[in-house]
Structures are given as C-alpha cells and as structure tokens.
Amino acid sequence: MKANMKLKNRYDKIASTSVYTLGFIGVIILSMIIFYVTTTGLSLVSWDTITGDSATINTNVYLDTGAGNYMPDEILPEEIFYSETWGIGLIDTRDREGHPIIEIAYLHPESPLLTSLDKNNTDEEGNPIEIEIKLDTAIEKAIFNNFTSFAFLTDGAEVMRDQFEQATSISDLTVQIVGGGIRGSVITTFWMIGLTLILSVPVGVSTAIYFNEFAKRTRFSSIIRNLVDMLTGVPSIIYGLLGAAVFIPLLNSTIGTGGGSVLSGALTMAVILLPTIIKSTEEALKIIPDDLRKGSLALGANQTQTIFNVVLPNATPGILTGVLLGIGRIMGESAALIFAVGAVIKDSVFLTERSSTLAVHIWVIMGGEAPNFELAAAIAIIILVVVFVINFIVKIFAHQLQKNMNWS
Amino acid sequence: MSEQTLKKPVFQLNNIDLFYGDFQAIKNVNMTINYHEVTAFIGPSGCGKSTFIRILNRMNDLIPSCKVTGSILYENQDAYDKNFDVIELRSKVGMVFQKPNPFPMSIYDNIAYGPRCQGIKDKKVLDEIVENSLKKAALWDEVSDRLKKSAMGLSGGQQQRLCIARTIAMEPEVILMDEPTSALDPIATQKIEDLIVELKQDYTIVIVTHNMQQAARISDKTAFFLLGELIEMDDTNKIFNHPKNEKTEQYITGRFG
Amino acid sequence: MLSVQSYITPKNIKKKNRGDLIARNIFRATSILSASFVVIVIIIIAIRGLNPFFTSYEGFNNVTGIVYLEPVNPVTFLLNNQWLQGPVGASSDYGIGFAILNTIIAVIMSTFITVPVAVLTALLIAKVAPKRIAAFLRTVVELLASIPSIIYGVIGLGVITNIVSWFAGLFGVQTAAGLSLMSTVLVLFMMTLPTITAVAETSIRSVKKDIIEGSLALSATPMQTYFKVVLTSAKSGIFAGIILGVGRALGEATAVSMVSGNSFSGVTFNVLETTSTLTSRMLLGIKETSGIDYDIRFSVGLVLMIVILVTNVSLKAVMKKVGNLDES
Numbered sequence: 001m002k003a004n005m006k007l008k009n010r011y012d013k014i015a016s017t018s019v020y021t022l023g024f025i026g027v028i029i030l031s032m033i034i035f036y037v038t039t040t041g042l043s044l045v046s047w048d049t050i051t052g053d054s055a056t057i058n059t060n061v062y063l064d065t066g067a068g069n070y071m072p073d074e075i076l077p078e079e080i081f082y083s084e085t086w087g088i089g090l091i092d093t094r095d096r097e098g099h100p101i102i103e104i105a106y107l108h109p110e111s112p113l114l115t116s117l118d119k120n121n122t123d124e125e126g127n128p129i130e131i132e133i134k135l136d137t138a139i140e141k142a143i144f145n146n147f148t149s150f151a152f153l154t155d156g157a158e159v160m161r162d163q164f165e166q167a168t169s170i171s172d173l174t175v176q177i178v179g180g181g182i183r184g185s186v187i188t189t190f191w192m193i194g195l196t197l198i199l200s201v202p203v204g205v206s207t208a209i210y211f212n213e214f215a216k217r218t219r220f221s222s223i224i225r226n227l228v229d230m231l232t233g234v235p236s237i238i239y240g241l242l243g244a245a246v247f248i249p250l251l252n253s254t255i256g257t258g259g260g261s262v263l264s265g266a267l268t269m270a271v272i273l274l275p276t277i278i279k280s281t282e283e284a285l286k287i288i289p290d291d292l293r294k295g296s297l298a299l300g301a302n303q304t305q306t307i308f309n310v311v312l313p314n315a316t317p318g319i320l321t322g323v324l325l326g327i328g329r330i331m332g333e334s335a336a337l338i339f340a341v342g343a344v345i346k347d348s349v350f351l352t353e354r355s356s357t358l359a360v361h362i363w364v365i366m367g368g369e370a371p372n373f374e375l376a377a378a379i380a381i382i383i384l385v386v387v388f389v390i391n392f393i394v395k396i397f398a399h400q401l402q403k404n405m406n407w408s
Numbered sequence: 409m410s411e412q413t414l415k416k417p418v419f420q421l422n423n424i425d426l427f428y429g430d431f432q433a434i435k436n437v438n439m440t441i442n443y444h445e446v447t448a449f450i451g452p453s454g455c456g457k458s459t460f461i462r463i464l465n466r467m468n469d470l471i472p473s474c475k476v477t478g479s480i481l482y483e484n485q486d487a488y489d490k491n492f493d494v495i496e497l498r499s500k501v502g503m504v505f506q507k508p509n510p511f512p513m514s515i516y517d518n519i520a521y522g523p524r525c526q527g528i529k530d531k532k533v534l535d536e537i538v539e540n541s542l543k544k545a546a547l548w549d550e551v552s553d554r555l556k557k558s559a560m561g562l563s564g565g566q567q568q569r570l571c572i573a574r575t576i577a578m579e580p581e582v583i584l585m586d587e588p589t590s591a592l593d594p595i596a597t598q599k600i601e602d603l604i605v606e607l608k609q610d611y612t613i614v615i616v617t618h619n620m621q622q623a624a625r626i627s628d629k630t631a632f633f634l635l636g637e638l639i640e641m642d643d644t645n646k647i648f649n650h651p652k653n654e655k656t657e658q659y660i661t662g663r664f665g
Numbered sequence: 666m667l668s669v670q671s672y673i674t675p676k677n678i679k680k681k682n683r684g685d686l687i688a689r690n691i692f693r694a695t696s697i698l699s700a701s702f703v704v705i706v707i708i709i710i711a712i713r714g715l716n717p718f719f720t721s722y723e724g725f726n727n728v729t730g731i732v733y734l735e736p737v738n739p740v741t742f743l744l745n746n747q748w749l750q751g752p753v754g755a756s757s758d759y760g761i762g763f764a765i766l767n768t769i770i771a772v773i774m775s776t777f778i779t780v781p782v783a784v785l786t787a788l789l790i791a792k793v794a795p796k797r798i799a800a801f802l803r804t805v806v807e808l809l810a811s812i813p814s815i816i817y818g819v820i821g822l823g824v825i826t827n828i829v830s831w832f833a834g835l836f837g838v839q840t841a842a843g844l845s846l847m848s849t850v851l852v853l854f855m856m857t858l859p860t861i862t863a864v865a866e867t868s869i870r871s872v873k874k875d876i877i878e879g880s881l882a883l884s885a886t887p888m889q890t891y892f893k894v895v896l897t898s899a900k901s902g903i904f905a906g907i908i909l910g911v912g913r914a915l916g917e918a919t920a921v922s923m924v925s926g927n928s929f930s931g932v933t934f935n936v937l938e939t940t941s942t943l944t945s946r947m948l949l950g951i952k953e954t955s956g957i958d959y960d961i962r963f964s965v966g967l968v969l970m971i972v973i974l975v976t977n978v979s980l981k982a983v984m985k986k987v988g989n990l991d992e993s
Contacts (some may be wrong), residue, residue, distance in 0.1 A: 008886050009888075011888070015515070016793060018543070019789050022781070022782050022789075025782055025807060025858075026636070026786055026823055026858060026859070027805050029809060032820070032824065036820060036824050037816070037820075040823065047928070084529075115921075116685050118801075128801060141464040186877075202695075203698060203699060204699070206696070207690065207692075207695050207699040211696065211718070212693060214689060224696055224700040227699075227703045228699050228703070231702060231703055234706060234970075235838060235917070235918070236918070237916065238710060238970060241709070241962070241963055242702075242705070242710070242712070245709045246709055269825040274702065278699065291505065291509035292509055294470075294505065295510075296511070297498065298467065298502060298575075299498065299575065299578060300499035300525065300526065301495075301521040301525040301579055302495055304684060305525050305681075329812070329813075332815065334813070334918075335814075335918035335948065341733070341949065342952075343951065349896060351865050362815050362817060362818075364817075366923060373823055380819055383816065384812065384816065387813070388811070391807060413930055428689065493678045495673075496673050498671050512988065523669050525670050526672040526673055526677065528672060537669065567780070579668060613774075
C-alpha cells in the first residue's frame with residue numbers, strides 16, 4: 001500500500017506540473033502579443049500619427065519669397081546638413097524599400113517652406129493652394145533661381161543643401177510628403193461607434209423589454225427568441241455579405257450613395273451588435289426584483305409607466321455593460337466592414353462615402369507586398385488599450401452590481 | 409367601533425371562485441367589507457387569504473392562468489367590468505406588501521411616483537402631497553429633513569411606513585395590506601399597528617395576517633379562511649370570544665395552524 | 666389642495682391606456698424586427714449565393730471582347746480542386762472543393778491542439794490553482810477573448826510566420842515567408858483557446874462538490890479526482906464549448922487570410938505549405954473585383970453557412986449520443 005501511495009503521489013505531482021505548464025500558455029500568448037505590439041508600434045503612437053493624413057502626397061511646390069537667415073534653435077547632429085537661407089536640414093537616408101532618398105530632418109519653426117505653394121493643385125479661382133512641407137518629406141529634385149541651378153536626389157543631401165544656401169528662390173521642388181497618419185480612420189471609427197449604437201441600442205433594449213416584461217410562454221414568443229439566439233452563431237463575414245447585398249443597394253436607392261459607405265457599415269454593425277445588447281439588457285432586467293414592478297402596478301401605474309419609471313432606470317448598468325462590450329466589438333470588426341463598406345482609407349471622411357475604421361485600416365496596410373508592421377502595431381496598441389480599458393470598466397461594473405445586490 | 413359609523417359596504421363580493429388553471433384556490437366566498445373599518449383575514453398558510461385580497465385590486469390579473477368568477481362590486485360597480493379601468497381601481501384600492509418594496513429612488517420621488525404617473529407635475533402640489541402623506545403615515549417627523557435621500561437607507565419599519573405613505577398619496581378609499589408586519593421587528597410592528605388604527609378614520613383597511621393576536625388587537629371585523637373557503641366572518645370580538653364554527657374555535661385556540 | 670383622484674378622469678385614463686398600447690406595440694415590433702434579421706440573412710445569402718448557378722454573366726476576354734459566360738456548374742463548384750480555371754472575368758469555372766477540405770483540415774488540427782490546452786487551463790483556474798493565481802489567469806483569458814481577430818492577424822504575420830519559417834528552416838524546408846497551414850492552425854489555436862477555456866471553466870466549476878468529496882473519500886488523489894471524476898462530469902459542458910470554438914474557427918476570416926497564403930488550388934496536408942479556407946477565398950482580392958468574381962463570394966458564403974450548420978448539427982448529435990451513453 002505504501003509503495004502504491006508513493007506512486008500515486010508522484011503521478012499527482014507530474015499531473016499537476018503539466019496542468020500548470022499548459023495552463024500558463026495563455027499567459028505566454030498574451031505577453032507575446034503585448035510585447036510584440038508594443039515594441040513594434042509604440043514609437044508610432046503619437047499625436048502626429050493620430051491626426052495626420054494617411055495618404056502620401058507626391059507633388060511639386062515652389063516659393064518666390066522667404067529666403068533669409070534662419071538660425072537653428074538647437075544643435076543639429078552631423079548627419080543633418082542645414083541651410084540657413086531657408087531653414088531646412090537635409091539628411092541622407094533610405095525609404096521603406098531600401099532605396100536612398102533625401103529627407104527633411106529638421107525644419108526651422110519660421111521656415112518659409114512651411115507655407116509653400118502647390119504647383120499641381122489650385123483652388124476655384126486658380127490660385128495655388130498652400131501646402132505644408134513636413135518633417136520626413138522626401139525631396140527628389142530641386143530647381144532654383146528660375147531654372148538656373150539644380151540639385152538631384154543622386155547628388156546627396158550635402159550638395160542639395162549647398163544649392164539651397166545659394167538660392168534666392170525655389171522654382172520647383174519635387175516632394176513626397178509622407179502620410180502614414182490615421183486621422184481619417186480615427187474619425188470613421190468614432191462615427192461608426194456612434195451611429196451603430198444609435199441604431200442598435202433602442203432596438204435591442206426594446207426587444208429585451210418585450211422578451212422579459214411582456215412575452216408570455218406562447219409559441220410565437222419562443223419562435224422569436226430562438227431566431228434571435230441564432231443571430232449569435234453567424235460569423236461576422238456573413239453579416240458583411242448581408243451589408244453588401246442589402247444595405248448598400250438600399251442606401252444607393254434611397255440616399256444616392258455610390259456603393260459602400262460609413263452608413264452601410266453602421267447598419268451592418270448594428271445587426272451584429274443586436275444579440276449582445278439584447279442579452280445584456282435581458283440579464284439586467286431579470287435581476288430587478290418583481291416586488292418593484294408589483295409595487296408600481298399597485299399604485300395605479302400601467303406596465304409601460306412601470307417599465308420606464310422603475311425598471312429601466314435600474315437596468316441601466318447592465319445595458320451600459322452591453323454598450324461597452326459593443327464598442328469593443330465595433331472597434332475590432334474587420335471582415336464584415338470590408339464587405340459592407342469597402343477597404344479604402346480616406347483622409348476626409350464623409351458618411352455617404354467609403355472609409356475605413358481602425359481595424360480595416362490595419363487590414364489595408366498589411367495587405368500587399370510591403371506590410372506596414374509598425375503602423376499596424378501602433379493602431380493595434382490603440383485598439384488594445386481601448387478594449388482592455390473597456391474590459392476593466394465592465395468588470396468594475398459587475399463588481400459594484402454584486403455589492404449593491406447584497407446590500408439591499 | 410362607534411355606533412355613529414355608518415356600516416356601509418365598500419366591497420360586496422358574492423359567489424367568488426378563483427382558479428389557477430384547474431386548481432380551485434377560492435371556493436364560493438361571500439363577503440361584505442364596510443367603510444372605515446379594519447377587516448382582518450386570518451387562517452393557516454395556504455388557505456387563500458393572500459389570494460383573495462388580491463381580487464380586490466385585480467392584482468390577480470397579472471397571473472395568466474388565474475380566473476375569477478362571481479360578483480365583485482366596488483362602490484356598487486362591477487370591478488371586473490371591461491369599462492371599469494383597472495388603473496382607476498388600483499388608484500382607489502391601494503396595496504402594501506409583506507416585504508417593504510420602496511423604489512430605489514429618493515423618499516420624495518417614491519411618494520410622488522403615483523401622482524406623477526397620473527399627470528401631476530406642479531412642484532408645489534407634489535410637495536404638499538408628499539408632506540401630507542408622510543404625516544398621515546406617521547413618518548414625516550423622521551424623514552422631513554432628508555426627503556431627497558434614497559429610500560433604501562431607511563430601516564425596515566420606516567420603509568414599510570413609506571410604502572403606506574406612497575399608497576396614501578393616491579388618496580385611495582381602501583388600503584389592502586398583505587401581512588405588512590411579518591418582516592418587521594416588534595417595535596416597528598407596534599408602530600404600524602398604531603398607524604392602522606389611526607388610518608381607519610380616513611380609509612378602509614383590509615389586512616391579511618397570520619398573527620391572530622394582531623387581528624384581535626386592531627381589527628373591527630375578522631374573516632377566517634380555510635382551504636379556500638370562508639369559514640366564518642363576524643365582529644372581531646365575537647370571532648375571538650364566541651366563534652360560531654367549530655373549525656374557527658380550533659384555529660383560534662391553536663389546535664392547528 | 667388639488668385632489669389626486671381628480672386627475673383620474675376617463676379622459677386621462679384613455680390617454681394613458683393609448684400610450685401603453687402604443688408602447689407595447691413598439692416593443693413587439695422591434696422584437697419581430699430583431700428576429701427577422703436571421704431570416705433575412707439566410708434568404709439573401711441563399712439568393713445571391715445561388716445566383717451564379719443560374720445566371721449567365723457578362724465576361725471580358727482579351728481575345729474576343731465581351732463573352733457570355735456559362736452559369737457556374739454547382740457540381741464542379743463544389744468538387745473542383747482549383748479556385749478558377751481560366752482567366753479572371755472571362756471564366757465561370759470556379760471551384761471550392763479544395764477550400765472546403767482545407768478549412769476542415771485546419772479546423773480539425775487547431776481543435777486537436779486547443780482542446781487539451783483549454784481544458785487543462787480551465788481545470789487549473791477552476792480547481793487547481795490558488796485563488797489569486799486563478800483570478801489572474803481568468804483575467805488573462807478574458808483579455809485574450811476580447812482581442813479582435815485583425816490583431817491576431819498582425820501577430821500572425823509578425824511573429825507566427827517567422828517562427829514557422831525558422832522551424833521549417835531547421836528541416837531545410839523553404840516556406841512562403843512562413844505563410845502556411847501551420848501558421849493558420851497556430852493562429853486559430855490562439856483565437857479559439859479563450860472561448861473553449863471560458864466555457865470549460867464554467868462547466869468544471871459547476872461540478873457538484875459531493876462528487877468530488879466522494880472521490881477523495883475513496884482515497885483518490887486530487888489530480889486523479891480531477892481527471893477521472895470532474896472532467897467526466899463536466900464533459901457535456903466542455904463539449905458545448907468545443908462546438909462554440911469550432912464554430913468560431915470555421916467563421917474566422919481576416920486573421921486566417923493574412924497567414925494562410927491563400928493557396929489557389931490543392932488540398933494541403935503538409936503543414937508547411939500554403940493553404941486557404943472558405944473565408945480567406947472570400948476575402949482575397951475583394952478590393953478589385955466585380956461581376957461574377959464578386960458574386961461568387963456569396964456562393965462561397967452560402968457553402969460556408971451550410972458547412973457550419975452541418976458541423977453544428979452533427980457535433981450536437983454526437984454530444985447527445987455520448988451524453989446518453991452515460992445516463993444509465
């Protein structure tokens with residue numbers, strides 16, 4: 001018996017060790033995700049990225065005036081070749097594909113280049129539009145002094161800087177203003193959340209009220225319940241197909257959109273979110289003791305008054321939980337929106353046009369030959385922070401609710 | 409029970425049967441309830457007294473399988489008639505429950521709830537209603553300085569008096585009470601019993617109680633229920649001192665229950 | 666003083682009742698609306714999905730200009746080993762037979778690795794670990810469950826494919842930058858792990874205490890008790906979790922499309938080769954398609970829904986049978 005016991009204990013130890021090891025795989029995965037996302041993307045998480053344009057602009061600019069004397073207000077490293085005449089510092093570097101380019105590495109705060117004129121884009125009256133040359137703008141070619149002196153990409157930053165120094169006017173600069181911002185997607189995401197909630201919450205809460213307060217055990221109500229339950233089993237890409245097949249044509253014929261739009265995406269997301277809202281609301285309604293309803297009815301209120309005055313106000317925390325979970329869902333949804341809206345990144349967002357949410361933005365920049373890991377990771381950080389915070393808030397809510405229930 | 413009180417019936421019930429599906433819970437009950445009297449329903453648990461009292465304000469309507477037959481006249485009108493709105497009935501026949509059920513709102517809002525549901529919005533009017541109701545429920549002195557605080561912070565006895573005040577705010581004719589003190593301590597119970605005797609002057613009270621001594625203390629008329637039947641109903645002192653029915657006597661003397 | 670009773674006039678009552686009735690009808694109508702979406706989804710997918718089998722699409726051929734394509738043949742569609750035979754936009758010879766099998770292979774493989782890990786993690790959280798560690802692990806699982814699939818896709822491309830690439834290198838095998846069945850399976854593993862773990866944990870926690878105490882009283886060790894008694898009692902709940910996880914894996918789109926390689930044809934058994942699933946084929950090239958190449962995705966969606974339905978029904982039937990074997 002003793003030997004048997006020893007064997008059993010040893011088996012037990014092995015078993016529990018393996019359980020612990022395997023159990024911690026989840027921790028390893030989470031840490032790996034957080035680690036990767038942070039190390040790859042944290043550098044890009046900045047106000048500039050969030051508010052910046054996404055598109056990279058290739059254009060030509062010129063400046064008639066502005067040559068002066070701009071002293072740099074900090075000590076610049078050796079690699080930056082600075083021109084005091086125009087207040088810019090140039091550097092030799094490489095682009096994402098590895099080709100050598102010349103970039104603007106420093107701009108004097110009063111540099112005239114900050115308000116240079118765009119040769120290719122004019123406003124309605126034919127006047128050239130002002131365009132802002134930013135840091136990290138690449139200069140391909142520079143022509144100065146009425147086409148009398150030149151500098152090319154192949155000359156290198158130092159030579160180009162020398163040409164800048166002696167120029168009295170800039171006749172043509174072929175520039176590439178790097179985008180890589182996500183402003184359009186941030187705005188789109190806010191709109192998507194707002195519109196989806198406006199559509200989904202009233203319908204969902206109302207449905208839950210019907211289920212919990214009115215529907216009796218009739219065949220009709222159980223059929224409806226089953227149908228609503230089935231909504232959760234449908235993968236989101238199928239909802240995307242629904243959006244493409246129903247909402248886009250619907251909006252095309254009623255509002256005159258031309259294909260996918262933020263609106264069609266919101267309608268689609270509202271359907272996806274419906275089961276979540278219904279479930280959370282139902283849970284919240286169930287918790288409310290029946291005594292309260294009876295008390296209200298005994299005072300001569302009818303059922304609707306009881307619901308709005310007594311039941312719903314107390315169900316608000318639960319409904320809010322559903323809303324918060326829904327926000328997380330909207331922020332993360334990709335497949336459905338790719339079908340129901342389209343995968344196009346925009347810098348100016350119009351509700352009747354296509355645009356991408358943050359998740360779809362990741363999809364777009366990760367596709368193709370050169371996936372932009374850094375920007376994708378940066379956006380991922382933003383999404384994860386919001387989702388984790390929401391998770392945290394929901395947990396606190398649930399905890400508070402438990403405490404309140406035990407109190408009264 | 410002064411001789412001056414006109415013994416007029418506010419409720420006249422005849423041949424009342426109540427079914428939950430196939431199960432008959434109330435069997436052929438006939439009863440009169442008079443104005444400005446306290447009528448107590450007594451009987452062992454499951455005898456139907458709580459079910460019966462809910463006929464008076466049609467709370468049974470909320471249970472889908474429940475069917476009531478017979479004649480139920482409130483102030484000489486058929487209370488179950490289609491044209492008699494149940495909301496109106498409930499505003500005239502209020503109910504206080506066994507477990508105090510204040511709404512999770514301020515004391516003020518609890519009392520103002522009923523009047524607001526009927527459309528009263530004027531703050532001055534509501535203030536007056538709240539004060540009067542709390543005074544009549546003997547709660548005003550204790551809460552007048554914290555009307556805006558949550559009702560959930562009151563003690564059990566205070567909450568029950570709040571529920572009574574809430575009902576009073578509707579200016580009912582009748583107040584039904586379903587075992588109102590069974591969840592309270594003796595001191596709170598005493599306060600409510602005193603209150604009931606006082607309220608008798610302005611309202612008609614029907615009270616369900618499993619505590620015979622309570623019935624003996626505060627009621628004018630007592631009705632003894634057993635297994636869904638009304639065994640005996642008479643002046644309280646007659647029921648407790650010279651009961652006519654043998655079963656009544658057995659219950660009173662504690663032979664069963 | 667204004668009497669409250671004076672407010673209770675027949676006119677007021679009628680008004681209130683009308684309001685009550687309107688509200689009731691609105692509540693009822695919205696619940697019918699919610700329920701109808703399922704029906705709408707099924708009908709629409711069916712119609713748009715069956716359309717290519719009955720319509721002659723207009724195609725464009727570089728040689729002859731506009732061509733009229735044959736309606737898609739449902740039999741070849743379901744059985745073919747290659748996504749498309751012929752030039753895009755000029756052929757209707759689509760096939761997803763290979764994609765159906767590849768999807769099933771990927772899901773089976775990922776379920777195989779996920780289930781043991783999920784169940785043991787659930788056991789750890791529910792029974793074995795002390796309270797603090799259990800709470801920590803539970804939070805970790807919840808956080809993992811809340812991570813959207815696109816981010817798993819980024820991790821897939823950024824980390825998993827590199828790992829697979831390196832792993833293949835150990836054997837001297839060249840991969841398509843790590844895009845492979847193995848990457849797909851690993852990504853699906855990460856995504857379905859929290860789902861199955863959460864359900865399994867609830868199931869394990871609800872096993873009655875007296876069964877556990879009975880086993881311990883018979884001098885079984887805790888571990889023996891967990892494996893022999895607790896897990897078997899929680900069997901049906903765990904199985905339900907597995908069905909949930911399988912459903913999620915079958916429907917997963919973005920993450921899988923980023924790491925699978927989106928193979929054009931062939932059933933993949935070699936984990937280091939590229940593969941594709943029904944969902945990944947639906948997403949591939951979505952930006953530039955039109956005409957039959959766009960509509961055929963609805964047909965793939967229809968097939969996907971049928972696959973999910975059949976899987977759910979068969980797994981539930983298996984669950985019932987296994988459950989019944991125990992009820993004696």
